[in-house]
Amino acid sequence: MRIVVSAIGVAAVVGLSACAWTPADRLRNEAFLDIYWTAAKQCEALYTTMHVERIANDGGLSVSASSDSRTQAQPFRECYWKSVVELTEKRRASGLAVPEGLSTHPDIDID
Secondary structure (H helix, E strand, O other): OHHHHHHHHHHHHHHHHHHOOOHHHHHHHHHHHHHHHHHHHHHHHHOOOEEEEEEOOOOOEEEEEOHHHHHHHHHHHHHHHHHHHHHHHHHHHOOOOOOOOOOOOOOEEEO
16 A cells, blocks of 8 residues: 555656746757757767767767767867757747757867
């Protein structure tokens, strides 16, 4: 019985936390996926020796690269920044909101 009550309690907390998102939170999350995640994956597909390890909420990337692929670091950065700008403009042109302060030139850490 105690396990069933705990499971119900966990489900209720998870359900309530999902409902607690503000419209601003939803917009930031949607823009994160539409812009930063999409740009990172597009450029990762073009520069196959660069591997996106983490995408921060502000669009900053942590990228790993083999030592012989360092020549692709700057083209990867340029691809990402260009893609972020293009996807942001595309989102605006489609009439979709873009969060205030969205960075179009986020930091990229390549190890």
